[in-house]
Amino acid sequence: MTTSPAGSAWPCTTRWSSAAHRRSGRNGYRLTPSGEAVLTDLGVATATARAARRQFARPCLDFTARRPHLAGALGAGLYARLVELEWLVRRVPGQRPLRITGAGRVGFAEILKLDL
Secondary structure, three states, rough: OOOOOOOOOOOHHHHHHHOOEEEEEEEEEEHHEEEHHHHHHHHHHHHHHHHHOOOOEEEEOOOOOEEEEHHHHHHHHHHHHHHOOEEEEEEEOOOOEEEOOHHHHHHHOOOOOOOO
């Protein structure tokens, strides 16, 4: 699967976070305790994301997929962790398009309960 950070794989983060793991608030999204636990177990630095100067978590419309993806400090932290885990890799170094790896497909399915 080919995508960019704001492509087909990235809107699925909003689908995951909608499924009992986040709630919309006045200033964007907030994590539920179960969402916090899943991301902490995955190794996402949620406390660092909360302390960042940028907004913690919010939707951002993906212009390619025409649906929202997870943005803000939490989205950036999740993205960085997925790249670190090699669930996502750049198709061409230095460019935006990403590929979901075999390990990523397994992780998205088993840990985040997303079938890509």
